[in-house]
Amino acid sequence: MKEEVNTRLKRLPSIKINTISILVILLAGLLIFFSTQSPYFLTTLNITNVLVQVTTIGLIAIPMTYVIISGAMDLSVGSILGLSAVTLGFLYESGTNIWVSVVLALVVGALAGALNGLLIARYKMQAIVVTIGTLVMLRGLVYIITKGKPISGYPDSFYFLGQGKVLGIPFSVIVMMALFSIAYILIKKTRIGRYTYALGNNEEAVRYSGINVVKVRFLTFVMSGLFAGIAAIFYVSRYASAQASAGDGIELDVITAVLIGGTHIFGGRGSLVGTFLGVLIIGTLRNGLNLMGVSVLFQTVILGVLILVAVSRQNK
């Protein structure tokens, strides 16, 4: 019964061009500005830094783009990251082989996502509400597991994931880029992508087309959990420690990146290219302002203004 305004849709093609080009211009603007402000900004070392720093947000933003395009939302990703991280630490600490622990941590992430998926897709509960619930509950579980103590001390081979490099490029960055590319192909060229967009536009019509909407939606949430698990592995490897507060509040960063990237908050429209640019913009902004020594308090104000300026253009 909620008919969308017809006129807006007519401009869809031009919106697409605008979103991406605005983001590219914005990113370029930031790069130019910061390189005039700090001689250290445009160095290989620093660029590598930025890329490594955004891997956590970037990895989680991939499935989040799917989830939001499909018309839902996942606020529990930070808690899932925390849960996977401490699961990994806990298992390894209690004598499990590190790689087995890694796999089990991923499984736990996917299971947590499946719990969301079950409630939201199968039982048709509101995504925001459910994931606020799991956000609180899973974080609680993290504290039950760790009793608040960080778990550290992993084998050197494990540190390669988060700290190692291949041909000078950090391994975590390579993985993030690869997953972004795969996700891009999936959403552009496969059924899953079509279903995701269509689900966000008109779920009823998808159901009437004989497609199992429960399965598709369920899958997006499992993905979300799994990727939060992947992010957790890199997190633990990079910081050499699984802390109970790991990933706390990260959902806001991730959602901000996805929204800056032009994905429509009510679903149906969005792109991974945009998300990738959104992630880079946030990372660059933080890094550049840090190099300038700007206090985070002003950084968040600047981020706030940026959201208003960048995103408002696209959602008119």
Add this chain to the structure above:
Amino acid sequence: TETPSEGDTGGDAASTSKSFFINPKSIGPAYWAAAEKGVKQAGEDLGVEVVFNAPSTTDSAQQINMIQDMLTRQVNGVGVAPNDPEAVAPVFSNALSQDVQVVTWDSDAPDTDRKYYIGAATDAELGEQFAEMIANQIGGSGKVAFMVASLSAQNQTAKVDAATAYLEANHPDVEVVTTVSSDDDQQKAYENAQNLISTYPDLKGLVGFAGAEAPAAAQAVEEAVNAGNIEQGKIKIAGFAVPSLVKEYLENGTIEEMVTWDPSKLGYTTVYTLNLLTDGEDVEDGMEIPNVGSIKVNGDIILTGTDVLTKDNVADFGF
């Protein structure tokens, strides 16, 4: 008030003089704002550039990202109050490999390559001091509850562990009924105190392990007394306090005594130490630091000392 922003001195400052990055656990809380004053003061006194910055939440990952960024900027030294003492190890060794001096302050990371830890006292000492203070006030027996800012912050858990062990060993009749966390949220701390008073009718003491806890506890106790739910003086309060926050409670007798230290002294000492280290010098036990006083150096630990806060001396503290 001075803004924490440093502006655009980045480029040339590095070539003309030294610059240090002083990194608290987060930006915003007034405890760190007080510390910043000492840091800035030291920067001026010593003629070095200081950048005081941290994430807006006590997030370990963001904190490490920021340290990494400042290493890129080629600062000469960093002073870190780590949110996760284990997680900073890689970035510290990275810093050392670039000849950057590293110290920790306020909260230690003993298993890393940091040169010194600068604190008011060690966490163990503080925990024991808190324990002794509450045991003393309640007469050596009865139920007490612990109030912490975080269930996962290492400097909180270390103090709690020390306090618990100390009570078990020295005051076996004191029972620690529970530990509640405020997650650095004052309202939560306040509600926690209210709920504790309600839950344990025979509660005799509340121990605050962070800055927001004691005033919240005092506020709740005072209200309960005013409402006639408990008698005046039945619940004692001990632990750490910022003098200006508990002034009225000390004066009206809700609180008898608290442990305190001046975060700005920690900040000053941190910059001072980094300055010495980058000059190739070192700290010495009993050394006088301007604006701070004499310090105790014990191995790789520098202690500036604590004070006991009472209603008689509370007015003397300038923070």
Add this chain to the structure above:
Amino acid sequence: MDKPILIMEGITKEFPGVKALDGVDFELYPGEVHALMGENGAGKSTLMKILSGVYQHTAGKILLNEEEVTLNNPTVAQELGISIIHQEFNLFPNLSAAENIFIDRKEIISASGKINWSRMNAEAKALTESIGADIDVRREVQYLGVHSQQVIEIAKALSFNAKILIMDEPSAALPEDEVQKMFDVVKQLRNNGVAIVYVSHRMNEIFKIADKVTVLRDGGKVSTNKITETTEDQLISEMVGKEVGDLYPDKTKRIFNESVLNVNDFDITSKHKVSFSLRRGEILGFFGLVGSGTHTLAERIFGLKKGKGTVEINGKSILIKNPKDAMKQGIAYLPPDRHRQGLVKESSIRENMTLPILKRISNGLIIDKKAEQVINEEYIEKLSIKTPSQNQVVNLLSGGNQQKVVLAKWLTTKPDILIMEEPTRGVDVGAKAEIYRLINELSLSGLSIILISTEMPELIGMSDRILVMNEGNIVNEFKNGEADQQKLLKEASNSIDKMVV
């Protein structure tokens, strides 16, 4: 009676890139029912939206009682006595029926600023009863059926005591018997001097109710005639701009042998069971009023609704648990509401058309774009869908073409059995004729069709057999040529009448 209450002169309306109306003149007199006809996209709704203050015209002027007026928002129009039933429902699903009728109206606010609920409910009840409907006006609209919702739209328009009442396809969601009751109300209003604009694609309605008829084509006015001075054929040719032959195909001499689908004691709900059989190449019509179970039957066979019971397909007993099972058996289902159930409106024709067959046209994971384009070209041509390209966003197509896209979507699955529900709802004659031609061709090529419709001429014209449903049971069967509107209606409604008594 002599002076027109409304004169619209040279009305032009341009949307970005579309000239929807081009210099249209329109006059309306008190006490007349003036029908407005035209193909999909001819501009009928646009003209009426201008009259009701929703859109502003780009050129031309509007005179009410010989005075020029500016209708720059819906409230202004309402205050001037113009009230409209929009073509698309405009209801608040979360509010009660009564609130929907009187939403935001000063009349039901008492002096203290409080809503006068009892007055509102009583008046709403009286209004809906005046159209012969029995609705619990306190119930939230989302829990009411489609036809109750239509009744509410009508009641809302009536509640204004307007001098001009615009009805844009008000009968689209109403069963025949309620249309009849609505007509009684319309006639009564006309006798009271209200001027009524009646937009409809249903020819028989126009001749039953209208005094005059104006035809629009491509945003321009073609003619205005007294109803007594025109004929169905003339109207059709004016609308389409050319002669249209017989709307319905020749149905005699069709013989069917093997049965494709056998339904025996199949439960449509736990209480209701039906039995019938469908033969290869047959068009089997289903007629039933709202609540008769035709829609539930369709959704149940297609696996959208859960229940027990199996059907026999080509002699094999099959359990259908979900649409996938149904599609595996070669069943396709064209749902009644293309906006809600048929189309992903923000996506392109191409993406809509291949939605059910993406698996088939994927090479492994990746969708074969070439194959997709070829299929699209094929069906756009086969169904003569008017569009600049297969990448056109569906939302921008006219109703008829949108309906063809939904039909094409199901034909791409190459079904053996096609269940169609209201295949021509809100579709103009031209497109209707094409859709009928298609349905007939499909059946001749061996496709078996279940045609569920509330439009009786369509059922009678198209079906080889008609089954009438009533209260969840199949109550009668009419062979080709046996059925007429009276008989159908009688079978569909008699037991209901009995129960009401």
Add this chain to the structure above:
Amino acid sequence: MANIFKRREAPIILFTIVLFCIFSLISSNFLKPDNLGLILTQITTTGLISIGMLMVILFGGIDLSVGSVLAVVATVVGMLVNAGINPFVAALIGMVVGAICGAFNGLFIAWFNIPEIITTLATMFIFRGIAVAISGGEWVTNFPDSFNFFSQGKIIGIPVPIALFATGAIMFGYILSQTRFGRRVYAIGGNKEAAKLAGMSTRKTKFLVYISSGMLTSVAAVIYASQVGSIQASTAGSGIEFTVIAAVLVGGASIFGGVGTMLGTAFGVLLMGMIKNGLVLTQASVYWVDATTGFILILAIIINTVQRSRNLASREGDLV
């Protein structure tokens, strides 16, 4: 009687009662009048904010900035009373500040058509920065005793915070269910396009809602400042938006707009407050508190959903 169970609020009310009984059984202290009074006092800030949030959610929107608005107002009011301004005057000024924050949100949302979640995500950052800038990063504390009125004072025997929340809830409950303005909120949330066609100004209504929300938050901020006794601008009220949103949604409101009532929201708030209090009182291990809270929340959501599907099942034209 049967009607009560059909009401949308029924599940949450029942659930609250069941939980109430469970807590009473586990802890004898739970049922004490003192403690019940405590729960009521503790829910007043979230309660007041949730009234505004309910209206925003009824529109199909969401307001992430409430915690930051609270910080701005609490800081301003705290500094004013410390500067010797009469607490009531300070509170009024605080409400004006809250209204300005709300108007700022409303401007971007209603006039520039920026989606709620984006606008308020941005203003969440911006307002927080402003609050810290105003405070200069210092604690605002040591308020004069007269300011205690807002936490410890009584009006006709009722503690001031409870009285303020009750007044707010009843007033807005009435406005939402009984006045033209209130029904507009529901109508716009139910179907924006239809609301436009009915000639309603969605902009004006939205703008007013955001201003009301800002003012309600500022009342909460005054109580907050007075209760807690010291304000740290960087953290005051941060994260409160989640509690408030959870309370409103658990109270039966739909994130898609148009559905939800003041009664349900009040119970949602009460439920959240009761869980927090009850879990401390039952002496549950501190590490289990969050997990249990989350679990209870999910239970509440499940129960709401069951009710909704029961309602849908009784939809007219079951056989169509």
